[in-house]
Amino acid sequence: MTKVSQRLNRILLMVPFIVAADGASVGELCKEFGVSREELVCDLETLRMCGVPEYTPADLMDYWIEGDRVYMMLADYFERPLNLTREEAVSLYVAGGALVKAGVFEKDGPLGTALDKVGRLLSDREKADIEELAERIDVEMSAYTGSWRDIIEEGLQKQQVLLIEYLSFSRDEMTEREVEPLSLVWSRGHWYLLGWCHLASDTRLFRLDRIKSVELTGEPASWEARESFNVPALVGEYKPGRKAHQVRLRFAGREGRRIVEEWPAATCAVEEDGTVLVELRTLNLEWLSNYLLRFGDRVEIQAPKELRKSVRTKATELLKEYR
Numbered sequence: 001m002t003k004v005s006q007r008l009n010r011i012l013l014m015v016p017f018i019v020a021a022d023g024a025s026v027g028e029l030c031k032e033f034g035v036s037r038e039e040l041v042c043d044l045e046t047l048r049m050c051g052v053p054e055y056t057p058a059d060l061m062d063y064w065i066e067g068d069r070v071y072m073m074l075a076d077y078f079e080r081p082l083n084l085t086r087e088e089a090v091s092l093y094v095a096g097g098a099l100v101k102a103g104v105f106e107k108d109g110p111l112g113t114a115l116d117k118v119g120r121l122l123s124d125r126e127k128a129d130i131e132e133l134a135e136r137i138d139v140e141m142s143a144y145t146g147s148w149r150d151i152i153e154e155g156l157q158k159q160q161v162l163l164i165e166y167l168s169f170s171r172d173e174m175t176e177r178e179v180e181p182l183s184l185v186w187s188r189g190h191w192y193l194l195g196w197c198h199l200a201s202d203t204r205l206f207r208l209d210r211i212k213s214v215e216l217t218g219e220p221a222s223w224e225a226r227e228s229f230n231v232p233a234l235v236g237e238y239k240p241g242r243k244a245h246q247v248r249l250r251f252a253g254r255e256g257r258r259i260v261e262e263w264p265a266a267t268c269a270v271e272e273d274g275t276v277l278v279e280l281r282t283l284n285l286e287w288l289s290n291y292l293l294r295f296g297d298r299v300e301i302q303a304p305k306e307l308r309k310s311v312r313t314k315a316t317e318l319l320k321e322y323r
Helices: 003-020 026-033 037-047 086-101 110-119 124-145 149-158 223-227 256-262 286-298 305-322
Strands: 062-066 069-073 160-168 173-187 190-197 202-207 211-220 245-251 267-270 276-282 299-303
Touching (some): 003 037, 173 202, 245 256, 286 305, 299 305
Antiparallel strands (some): 062 069, 160 211, 245 276
């Protein structure tokens, strides 16, 4: 198990331990979880970014140390047993099973044990369908198990700047960037590296399967970058300005729903003939023309004309390569 997943397991176990005991001594916690005082404080600081929806300051956990004893507040929710509906139990079983299969959690750990209990509530048919679905989720999550995993985790652990070659999907170009790693984020079927990008002078999300190469520079990350740490509420959410292109697409089948699932700023409507009309706004047409190539003649580009021309040009270039 990696150091990242070890720490995640430790943090998840630490909350009910402290809450149930009405506080715990620093020495007791260090002994129980096999960490130093510095590692313990780092874990507790991380908990301050954890809580329940809507994740406002009133929904996030907090702690304080009085004397040599650690206390927690706003964590009672994690002490109470939950009564799950059947739909919630199925969702939990699918998500938890995918995390175990991806190696994020140990099969014989607390999550695996909890999933076994949930599994007893399901029929054999339901379990078979769920396991098949979890296998497909596992395939997508395995994008994080590539050759960059160890280097990125080392950069996170040592707080060192990473040098990456990255394919910018929106501009369809490869760039070299120095990035100060802040966190790894899983959203919408992909792993992302959240970091402070020196090229953009801002936080950016880098999808791991679009990273061509990555290496440690040995340069320490700055505190200014870590203070800017802010995980977006929704990966992929996009709010274009007034100068954005108004895009109208008509899909022959229900495939049009896929773009709405992947890009929340898009809207769709099902027409009487069964086609799906999709509308969205974007400042850059390059990423969208690349995306639409996968649909072939199953999509009609109604507007803008610049997008039709871009897709036609790219399709012609691809055909030349294959011929």
